[in-house]
Amino acid sequence: MSVLYVVKIGGNIIDDDRKLASFLKDFAALPGNKILVHGGGKLATRMAEQMQIPQQMIDGRRITDAETLKIVTMVYAGYINKNVVAQLQANNCNAMGVCGADGNVILAHKRVHPTTDYGFAGDVDAVNTDILKSLIDQQIAVVVAPITHDKKGQLLNTNADTIAQELARGLSRLYEVQLIYSFEKSGVLLDANDDSTVIPTINPAYYQQLKTEQKIFAGMIPKLDNAFAAIDSGVKKVIIGKAEQLTALVAGQAGTSIVHE
Amino acid sequence: MSVLYVVKIGGNIIDDDRKLASFLKDFAALPGNKILVHGGGKLATRMAEQMQIPQQMIDGRRITDAETLKIVTMVYAGYINKNVVAQLQANNCNAMGVCGADGNVILAHKRVHPTTDYGFAGDVDAVNTDILKSLIDQQIAVVVAPITHDKKGQLLNTNADTIAQELARGLSRLYEVQLIYSFEKSGVLLDANDDSTVIPTINPAYYQQLKTEQKIFAGMIPKLDNAFAAIDSGVKKVIIGKAEQLTALVAGQAGTSIVHE
Numbered sequence: 001m002s003v004l005y006v007v008k009i010g011g012n013i014i015d016d017d018r019k020l021a022s023f024l025k026d027f028a029a030l031p032g033n034k035i036l037v038h039g040g041g042k043l044a045t046r047m048a049e050q051m052q053i054p055q056q057m058i059d060g061r062r063i064t065d066a067e068t069l070k071i072v073t074m075v076y077a078g079y080i081n082k083n084v085v086a087q088l089q090a091n092n093c094n095a096m097g098v099c100g101a102d103g104n105v106i107l108a109h110k111r112v113h114p115t116t117d118y119g120f121a122g123d124v125d126a127v128n129t130d131i132l133k134s135l136i137d138q139q140i141a142v143v144v145a146p147i148t149h150d151k152k153g154q155l156l157n158t159n160a161d162t163i164a165q166e167l168a169r170g171l172s173r174l175y176e177v178q179l180i181y182s183f184e185k186s187g188v189l190l191d192a193n194d195d196s197t198v199i200p201t202i203n204p205a206y207y208q209q210l211k212t213e214q215k216i217f218a219g220m221i222p223k224l225d226n227a228f229a230a231i232d233s234g235v236k237k238v239i240i241g242k243a244e245q246l247t248a249l250v251a252g253q254a255g256t257s258i259v260h261e
Numbered sequence: 262m263s264v265l266y267v268v269k270i271g272g273n274i275i276d277d278d279r280k281l282a283s284f285l286k287d288f289a290a291l292p293g294n295k296i297l298v299h300g301g302g303k304l305a306t307r308m309a310e311q312m313q314i315p316q317q318m319i320d321g322r323r324i325t326d327a328e329t330l331k332i333v334t335m336v337y338a339g340y341i342n343k344n345v346v347a348q349l350q351a352n353n354c355n356a357m358g359v360c361g362a363d364g365n366v367i368l369a370h371k372r373v374h375p376t377t378d379y380g381f382a383g384d385v386d387a388v389n390t391d392i393l394k395s396l397i398d399q400q401i402a403v404v405v406a407p408i409t410h411d412k413k414g415q416l417l418n419t420n421a422d423t424i425a426q427e428l429a430r431g432l433s434r435l436y437e438v439q440l441i442y443s444f445e446k447s448g449v450l451l452d453a454n455d456d457s458t459v460i461p462t463i464n465p466a467y468y469q470q471l472k473t474e475q476k477i478f479a480g481m482i483p484k485l486d487n488a489f490a491a492i493d494s495g496v497k498k499v500i501i502g503k504a505e506q507l508t509a510l511v512a513g514q515a516g517t518s519i520v521h522e
Contacts, residue, residue: 051311070340078339079331082408082416086362090414096363096392101347103357103401131357131399138395140364147343153351155343 004033004136004175005250008164010183011041013243014080023182024084026246028091033136033175035167036095037144038084039160044068044075064119064157072157073099077145084143095141100148101155103131106163108148108156122148122156124163127170136175161223165230172234179235180250181223182243187256188224192217198241201257204228227258265294265397265436266511269425271444274504275302275341282348287507289352294397294436296428297356298405299345300421305329305336325380325418333418334360338406345404356402361409362416364392367424369409369417383409383417385424388431397436422484426491433495440496441511442484443504448517449485453478459502462518465489488519 007027013019027036044062048055048071056063064072081097088095100106100122108122135142144167146160161181168179187198202210207224210216216224227238241248241255248254268288274280288297305323309316309332317324325333342358349356361367361383369383396403405428407421422442429440448459463471468485471477477485488499502509502516509515 073343074335074339076339077343078335078337082334082338082360082362085360086410086416087414089362089365089410089412094365096359098357099343099346101343101350101356101358104350104355131401134395134399138392140392149347149350151350153348155347 001174001176002033004035004171004177005030005180006035006037006164006168006171006177007180007246008037008161008182009039009243010181011039012184013182014038014041014043019244020084021087023243023246024087025091027141028088028093030246030250033139035132035136035142035144035171036084037146037160037164037167038076038080039146040072040076040080043080044072047071047075058116058118061118061121062157063117064121066120069120069155069157073147073155077147081143081145088141088143093141094139095143096135097143097145099145099155100158100163104128104149104151105132105144106148106158106166107151108158109150110154110156120154120156122150122158124148124158124166127166129170129174132167132171133174161226165226168230168235168238169233172236177235178237178239178250179227179230180239180241180246180255181227182241182246182249185242186245186254187241188220189217190215198254199256201259203259203261224258231258231260262435262437263294265296265432265438266291266441267296267298267425267429267432267438268441268507269298269422269443270300270504272300272302273445274443275299275304280505281345284504284507285345285348286352288402289349289354291507291511296393296397296403296405296432297345298407298421298425298428299337299341300407301333301337301341304341305333308332308336319377319379322379322382323418324378325382327381330381330416330418334408334416338408342404342406349402349404354402355400356404357396358404358406360406360416361419361424365389365410365412366393366405367409367419367427368412369419370411371415371417381415381417383411383419385409385419385427388427390431390435393428393432394435422487426487429491429496429499430494433497437497438495439498439500439511440488440491441500441502441507441516442488443502443507443510446503447506447515448502449481450478451476459515460517462520464520464522485519492519492521
């Protein structure tokens with residue numbers, strides 16, 4: 001099986017034109033099969049303010065009412081997705097931007113929750129790999145906006161980290177998938193305030209030990225649990241680190257690698 | 262060669278949810294290869310008003326300044342394109358939404374004009390048919406938003422009629438292309454005020470005669486000149502008529518067919 005990189009780019013990069021341009025240059029230069037998953041950073045929030053549409057947040061999650069769905073569809077699948085594609089093309093990387101409705105790539109259902117109405121939030125049911133494979137095999141980088149659909153005509157807003165993980169899992173039957181989560185820090189840190197304390201590799205046994213010794217920053221635990229869940233369902237390797245170091249992350253020279261053994 | 266329908270849907274349909282749903286049901290049911298090209302109707306104008314961005318028009322053309330480009334990218338390539346795709350999926354028609362930057366499908370350059378600065382308006386240089394063919398041959402309906410790019414990272418705003426014509430021309434080397442322009446009227450009329458006077462077929466000789474006898478409404482002449490230009494560059498047939506009659510238009514039972522002989 002050939003290698004496929006699924007790269008999730010963090011909001012801090014999307015919000016910074018210079019950093020984004022530099023990241024896209026590095027991403028364009030990555031050899032081989034690749035998918036880029038992006039969110040919307042703060043642009044959707046700014047757009048909602050400009051259009052005077054109040055945003056409701058519960059536990060750090062945006063409640064997607066009808067007007068907010070319209071905004072995230074415009075900002076994620078329109079503005080950001082197409083500008084990222086145009087910049088990749090400028091870097092001689094043929095790219096195709098999609099959301100989950102395109103080619104029925106990501107099927108979801110409207111979230112059902114006993115007490116909170118999250119509005120048009122989508123929980124993923126299935127990833128349709130046929131069209132993704134066809135694009136990847138034509139050496140096209142697929143750029144994915146975190147909008148899904150229910151195949152009944154309804155678009156849905158889905159967390160970009162989840163999209164990246166579901167794509168990585170779905171495609172791990174066809175490719176040796178490396179899932180790269182970029183965020184603000186240089187990797188998983190032994191000391192949350194010291195970027196030089198990156199742990200290079202974590203396997204399940206070491207993860208247990210780190211948790212027992214309470215050496216993992218609590219905020220990292222859901223991310224790591226997700227990473228191990230991805231590994232358990234067929235993803236070869238998960239790498240967590242800084243987008244500015246993409247080339248080094250892929251080469252295993254930076255960030256934290258989450259591995260089976 | 263197999264038949265390919267390239268259908269341009271008018272703004273009056275995009276602006277009417279009920280008509281759009283009905284049209285998309287008909288489009289989904291069209292057998293065979295198909296492409297749908299849409300504009301934005303009045304949605305982009307309304308969005309600009311909501312965001313308090315003044316719109317400048319010259320000779321009926323929108324001047325695409327940087328803020329307006331952002332709006333049309335969001336509205337055309339985001340909101341409309343993805344909702345159309347989701348509705349086609351609901352009608353069991355696998356569809357993929359693209360703009361001209363995706364797969365480098367439509368390459369353009371910023372319009373150069375001796376006296377008017379049209380801003381980020383794109384004039385088409387080339388249609389890249391490889392990816393379109395790959396999607397079409399996988400029985401995927403391609404839904405095209407009228408945004409192009411210059412392969413230097415700049416998105417551009419391009420007239421949707423022009424996009425439809427350029428796609429039809431480019432793909433006529435690979436398919437027997439029928440280009441369908443939908444608009445408000447039932448076809449080309451002998452009496453502009455009487456929808457029952459549709460001319461079923463116009464060939465070049467008859468077109469000359471109609472022009473000599475001044476029987477063609479002046480506003481139709483650019484549309485017809487474009488249709489004949491398409492025919493001259495390889496498109497098999499151009500059909501002009503009402504979107505509400507799509508099935509009949511394709512069957513040759515409604516609208517005006519522009520043909521070689």
